[in-house]
Amino acid sequence: MRIGEASIMPESFTDDDCKSSGAVGSTRHLSHLTVDDEALDETSRTHHEPKEIQDSIESIVEEGLPGDDGEQLQKDKEDNGVGKPSSGSSSSPSMSRNDPADPNLRLHRKVAEIAANAYKRASAQSQVLSRSKLEDVGLVQFKELEIGEFLGKGSFSNVHEITKVTCCRATTGVEHTVKFADDTPNITEGNRLTINALSKMVSDPRELLTDHYQREDNAGENGGTYRYAVKFLKEEIRSTPQKYAIGTADLVVEGMFLASLSHPNIIKVRGLPEGGVKSLTSVHRKYGYFLVLDRLFDTLSERIYKKWQKEHRIEVTRNLFGRMNKEEKDARNRDLAVRLKVAFDVCAALKFLHGKSIIYRDLKPENLGFDIRGDIKLFDLGLVKELHPSDRDKRGNYKLSMAGTPRYMAPECGMYQPYNLSADTYSLSMILWEIVTLNKPLKDFTYSRLKNEVFIDGFRPSMKGIFNKRIRALINSGWSQNPSKRPSMDLVYGELREEYMRLAPGAVPEAQTSHNRRRSTFVSKRATGLLSIRHLMKLDSTDSLIKEDSKDE
Known part of the structure; x- marks a missing residue:
């Protein structure tokens, strides 16, 4: 199998599966390999877990779904308030996996241990987790x-x-x-x-x-x-x-x-x-x-293809037999402004993460959803990774596992090379192209074609139909084959902000471009914070309060 094809394997795929062959992939996984267009939208990754966690996972695989009628299982049952089982019940093959006396309790304990260790490792050097x-x-x-x-x-x-x-x-x-x-x-x-x-x-x-x-x-x-x-x-x-x-x-x-x-x-x-x-x-x-x-109500993908694309086709039909007048051009710009605001908000979320040295790694329309107010939200943070300076190589890259969705994945990631925050910039550029053109990028590509033409040769979707020069330039720089030439998320944010404000009708409220406060109505507010107490008692900002109880920090 050629390098890179593992990225469309099921998520259970690990590098350990191919130790014997020395290649990326394994012949026993070939039955799962698909190369159609839909495969490019499946989230995939290889797992480079720490050795102790990988060993624990391998021990689970070797043991399968274990039964245990010994002392440990009896202790597990008693810990769960089950009491002493009737004779022979502990090893009954017909016992439900959800029964309190579940013979697979050892499996659940092992999984709990693995999850706890994963969190400990993530939080050990973290400047974010609290x-x-x-x-x-x-x-x-x-x-x-x-x-x-x-x-x-x-x-x-x-x-x-x-x-x-x-x-x-x-x-x-x-x-x-x-x-x-x-x-x-x-x-x-x-x-x-x-x-x-x-x-x-x-x-x-x-x-x-x-x-x-x-x-x-x-x-x-x-x-x-x-x-x-x-x-x-x-x-x-x-x-x-x-x-x-x-x-x-x-x-x-x-x-x-x-x-x-x-x-x-x-x-x-x-x-x-x-x-x-x-x-x-x-x-x-x-x-x-x-x-x-x-709760979210629709994804960006649904918004693009079920709403915006439909509205756009109606508008195109109206203007099919003549040039657009000023009013029609203004309407087109307003529609574009609405879509750019979504891209701008997505960029704001990524800018926030990058400011904390967190790479998202799986940016795609299916991982972006709209809440009840119509605000876009980044969700599914299962592949986020906090980057640490000590792990950075001389070129500013990190040796990370291949992770993401092939259609939106940066070439260096898809080719199992070290990468950095600029991989998110590449993905955002693909999404920005999709938002502006209302078309699926790299539509009908097989994975083999994606790897050869996009990852290796640097092919990108056509810019035909994108008349906004600033957006064209931003997309072109953002999906550059050379990661070092891609702009930072801060620069992308500034460009999108200016273009959105230029196209939006009327004055844009500061709240729409500041991204510094949540709009949620019901968020638990603690009265232990200095700002909330000063606000309640109308204290001067120079007034001092002593240290608050920090026993849980």
């Missing part, structure tokens, strides 16, 4: 969520609408009392009591989920009803040990990144499993690890 951010995330049990309509799926996970949240009790355990210096100005005993009372009244994240899972009206561009969705591993993934381990580890790390990041164009995580990865060994482990997220 356990203190979990204060604003509700810790829930899956049984407290009522699952509704199927919304979508990825390679590992399914996403369903949440139609009801019934949280039984508060579980944050976070002390909200604010401490003050004795000589803090403007703080009287009465004010002190008032602030502490307000602090205790701040809504618990679980209460927010319970009270606001449904909108009171259908206001919003998409007219939806329910606010939240739940993401969990597919059943077929959970029944395959290797995929189960990798998928769970990805979900755990994704959840922690989402909890630690806050940007108006990045999806917000609202809930995580109570007990963390230990929930995999609890009585209610049927769906494994899960994330409660804001």
